Amino acid sequence: MDDSTLHVYTILFVMITVVLVYTSRYFLARRARRLSQGRAPGFKRLSGWLGEAIEAGRPLHLSFGSAGIDRENAAVAAAEAELFYHIIKAARSGDVAPVISTSSSATVPLCQDTIRRAWDGDDRRARAQWFPGGSRSLAFAAGLTATMQVEDPSAHILAGSFGPELALILDSAERQGQGSFAVSDQLEGGAIAFAMADEVLIGEQLFSAAAWLSHESTARADASAQDLWRGLLIALMAILVLINVAGQLSIASWSLVVGAALALAFIGIILFRRR
Amino acid sequence: MSRAQRIGIAFSAFIAFAVGLITLLSLLLGGRPELYAELAGAPVFASLMTLPAAVMLRLVAITSAVTIVIGISNLLYVHLGRVVRGAFFSIVMIASFALTIWWYWSKQGDTSLLAAVQVPIESALAALLFLSMVGGGARVLGKRADIWGLLFVTVLVVVLLGSLPIESLAPVRAWSDWLMEIPVSAGARAILLGIALGTVVTGVRVLLGQDRSYRG
Structure with a gap:
């Protein structure tokens, strides 16, 4: 297949996706409201973690990993911002705002914007936290695990782009008795999430996770x-x-x-x- | 929501839509004179079509560089707040930050601190990562006591045994190679295809100005 034909197919693919998105929104508008959250895969323990966070005055920790709006995985960052919005909204009756971490500096404004939209309390600026990624994101994992000892979250919702460094974060969560939910767009991250996280989503569920929590x-x-x-x-x-x-x-x-x-x-x- | 806010939201969504669409079309249709073979100045037109994408991508690169300042400001803001509360790690972080800046400035751009401190620490973390992964692998059946957990551990053991340089394990190596070439490869492709589809759908949602960040 030559390049020109491939380009035409690409344009067609994008156009068909646009039509599909609009058509789905039109036809599923009523049916979607009847979906129950009980069917949500990977979220069985979320309500427990939320309740624990609210009762004990502890935060939830949400993380984008290395997903960034200035990188090739910008769509992952956009999809997870939507998921985090719904989780933070559900935790809104607590006293302590959730913490959102990222290793992409361009995603810091997105973190702050997500907290601003979903949380009404004070000191929201300090709840978005950036850690330098380093060559293999190990510096990010090290900074994160050290900080989480200070914040003492009730659970970690790790949804974004994670590689092998996810093992360090999940191991730390396990040792401190904190719950963990993980999903990654990287294959290594997905395998580690399956092995070590309490709740896990695989592959494309990364992009539909928000739909299960949203009304x-x-x-x-x-x-x-x-x-x-x-x-x-x-x-x-x-x-x-x-x-x-x-x-x-x-x-x-x-x-x-x-x-x-x-x-x-x-x-x-x-x-x-x-x- | 006031009328001014609604107009602001509509305006930001329109800007996002217009910029996204122009960049997408420029990337797809630019630099291909064969697509405009019937036009007189096809090469010039094809070259002009690449211009919007080039400008936008250059802008993204510049903005990304500026966001490093946002990241560092955020890091200092968060940790200075904790220093007031006496958090030990934050004191170490702020002191290391100040020392590195002073070192770089006084030694005229010397980066030996990076080689002397960060590289060994990252290597040590990589070794720790190995231990964490082994520990995690050992706990799989505790977390997932079902057929999928059992399958995961079985494949893990076969692949690990297959990678050992022992002659008597040749049949296991054949199984390991088959697992990696057929089921693992197929599963990985399926996951990547799903992620690619999700990326396109999310990209279209953002492109159409339907993302929450455009809703005020």
């Missing part, structure tokens, strides 16, 4: 647009695999391929409905 229909509609794209992509890949198999195996007749495709589609629909 706004628009957030759920955006997540649905993402689901729809994923479904289309899976269907396309399945069709290509089946066509390839049909061409290579003599026993795989077209009727068998169509049967297999229908069976796969049926299983896919059932799994999607049961989520």
